[in-house]
Amino acid sequence: MKAAIIGGGVIGGGWAARFLLNGWDVALFDPDPEAERKIAEVLANARAALPAIYDRALPPEGRLSFAPSIAEAVADADWVQESVSERIDLKHKVYAEIAEALPERGFIASSTSGFKASDLAAKGAPVVVVHPFNPVYLLPLVELSGEATLRDKARPVIEAIGMYPLDLNVEIDAFIGNRLQEAVWREALWMLKDGIATTAEIDEAIRMGFGLRYAQMGLFETYRIAGGEAGMESYFAQFGPSLHWPWSKLTDVPDLDAALVKKISAQSEAQSGHRSIRELERLRDDNLVAILRGLRLSGSGAGGVVLAHEAGLPPLGERDGLPVTACRSVPVTWTDYNGHMNEAAYLELGTWATDALMQLIGADAGYVAAGKSFFTVDTRIRYLAETKRGERLEVTTQVLEGEGKKMKLFHRVYGESGALAATIETLLLHTDLTTRRACPPCAAVAQKLAALAQAHMTIPAPGAGGAVGQRN
CATH class of the missing domain: 3.10.129.10 (Hotdog Thioesterase)
Structure with missing residues (x-):
């Protein structure tokens, strides 16, 4: 099987690693002269991380090649993943090139983080949203949005490479995951702008508290438990009125002026600037491996996806x-x-x-x-x-x-x-x-x-x- 990856940035590189480590050959196109070095570094991280969450060996690694053009990358591909910058004019331009080389009955899977599939397909290209989360080679969630027949084609491939396809039957901008992240992000920006909290304090509140709960239960199951034996009705009786209190600024957006950007950048640099991006990626991967291995013991959340994928891996011989x-x-x-x-x-x-x-x-x-x-x-x-x-x-x-x-x-x-x-x-x-x-x-x-x-x-x-x- 061959996957064509168009765009070799953070997300495209993650897709390349996910496919390669599941036995697919990958042809990648990216005009960046540094693409081969960047992909090699992402792949090194992935090789150390993804196999470590399994108790059985993944298939033999596929072959990676760098194509000189979109057409050569897409030729004979069983899967085409577009991961270029979030500019719809650029995506439409790339889709036109892909469409000329697309195999019969092929389609384009877009990594877009916010555009609706109908907007992406507005000029006639067969596009379905296949939105992953970073790092693609470790996190299983993929949000599928768009025409039902294309989602049906995409779903088994996503499952075969150990990911979890979440079908969105209603088209919305930014999908589910990014909307929830955006809500937290907006509130964090207001707390920073108003001088209420620093970047480090906000990150500590998440990673030391509710972030750990969300990893295994999500939002509604967490609040169900918070309601005690009476469940969700008790929770709403206790905490429902707080929804009307002036706690949040989610309906407003702070102006990201130069002063706020400088403030955030300075605090972020003080918080983690002593580590390089590659060091932070390895730290993140090691932590995620430990969390995923913990979740697989009970089959909760993403741990259940790992177990299901592992059950279909080749016998040991x-x-x-x-x-x-x-x-x-x-x-x-x-x-x-x-x-x-x-x-x-x-x-x-x-x-x-x-x-x-x-x-x-x-x-x-x-x-x-x-x-x-x-x-x-x-x-x-x-x-x-x-x-x-x-x-x-x-x-x-x-x-x-x-x-x-x-x-x-x-x-x-x-x-x-x-x-x-x-x-x-x-x-x-x-x-x-x-x-x-x-x-x-x-x-x-x-x-x-x-x-x-x-x-x-x-x-x-x-x-x-x-x-x-x-x-x-």
């Missing part, structure tokens, strides 16, 4: 005659102050590899729900090479012993270079969850486990069975 039981990138939450993967993370990685092996033999969630499982009783980890943030790891699992109540596993952890980074040896006992005592597994599980043990018997396992500190 085999390596050297052994099943691959884990293939994932190292998230920032697994690293320590030295910048490399810490001991607890190796244990967690081994836990998930063991879980995958258990599923392979039928000791899955249904088996556990029926009252039986394997419990870990001993683990030995050998650390053989440093592993850093963003590095892709692959784990194979060998069954060393699989009869009676015992299951002994040997996990090999391979780094991105293919070298062995660690080994994890684990002994488990099959347990009755009702009595909490060891017992033989059911016949079907025992047979599958014994078959794997037999198949793995002839495979050498150097490093297994040694004492702590023993390397050979």
